[in-house]
Each structure stands twice: as structure tokens, then as C-alpha cells.
Amino acid sequence: GESVGLHLPTLSVQEGDNSIINCAYSNSASDYFIWYKQESGKGPQFIIDIRSNMDKRQGQRVTVLLNKTVKHLSLQIAATQPGDSAVYFCAESGGSNYKLTFGKGTLLTVNP
Amino acid sequence: DAGITQSPRYKITETGRQVTLMCHQTWSHSYMFWYRQDLGHGLRLIYYSAAADITDKGEVPDGYVVSRSKTENFPLTLESATRSQTSVYFCASTQSTPDTQYFGPGTRLTVL
Secondary structure (H helix, E strand, O other): OOOEEOOOOEEEEEOOOOEEEEEEEOOOOEEEEEEEEEOOOOOOEEEEEEEOOOOEEEOOOEEEEEEOOOOEEEEEEOOOOHHHOEEEEEEEEEOOOOOOEEOOOEEEEEEO | OOOEEEEOOEEEEOOOOOEEEEEEEOOOOOEEEEEEEEOOOEEEEEEEEEEOOEEEEOOOOOOEEEOOOOOOEOOEEEOOOOHHHOEEEEEEEEOOOOOOOEEOOOEEEEEO
């Protein structure tokens, strides 16, 4: 069946380092991908998204890379800060266009 | 700009009782969603609505009822709460699909 998963359940980095969070998906029909950040006790917060006609998209300190050949998505956070500590989810949409399928999340911990 | 709000934020109830969780958005988004979030399962879609008076089941709809008489409100009712419905519930909305879904702060529900 369709699935969206993460390679690493936890990631610990030093403040100022760059972070990379990975995500694999299995639905080749997926055409929209999105990353969310969730802090403890809060709802998921939109970070960045990308559509399947793009390979890369940049935001403020964040970059999403999409490799459709191997069905892989990654989130890069530049100069990671303590405030970046949270759970990060990837999600994809394809086929049923109303629905987002979420991965289980990666916990990012930034050490000062 | 209030965005999307949920009430109550915390609720404790007993098995067999009816519980209604409220969701309100101020953006006039067409689509609204209810998810539950449990450890080990990530975010799972319960119900969604494409417009007022249009609702449909998601991945885990059993034991839940929704209605949408107004565009801005999307209440979720547990008709007879069970312990397995103990979870954190998130409401989300978006204007079009596939596109970014914006999440509320969540309701933590405990069924004793």
C-alpha cells in the first residue's frame, strides 16, 4: 500500500550545524509534498512544500529536495538553532487529491 | 487574524459519554479535516469536508460523526466514547487541494 516514512526517527545536532531530515515515499503518483514542524503541545506548522514538477525549493534557512527517481524527499535546515528542536513530518498527496499521508516523524534535538 | 481554533483544548470524559470537539476557522477555507495523533501511528485522517454539507470518511472514521452546516465550523462528535479514542485531535483547513493544510492547536482527549 501507499506509505510515507522517515529514515531516521531521531536526529541530534549542534547549534549552528546544518540538519538533514529524510523521507521516503512509495506512491509514484504523488505530486505534492510538504514538511511540517511540530513543537511539543502544539499543532503541526507548515515549513515548506514542493510539487512534483520541481526538484528543489528554498525558503528561509530551509531547503526541500525531491528525487522522484528514488522516491526520496529531504529537508535541509541551515544553521540549526535551539528553536528548531521539534518533530518534523513529511506528507505527500497523490491520487486522492484531498488527502495528505503523513510519515511518523523525526525528532530533531539541537544542542547549544 | 484568529486562523483556526479548537475547543476545548483538554477534555476528560468517561466511557459511553458523548463528546463534541469544536473547530472554527476564519479563512473561509473550503476544505476542513479532522485527524487523530497517536504514538506510533502519526496523524490519521478521521473525516474531511470539501464544503458546507459535504463530508466524507477518512482512514479511521468508526465511532465518530461530523457535520458542517457552516463553512467556518466543523464539529467532531464521539457518540459513545471508548478508551481507544483517547488521543490528540487536530483540525485542519485548506482552500484547495492538494495544498498546505493549516492545523489548529489540538484537543487532548482522555477517555476513562
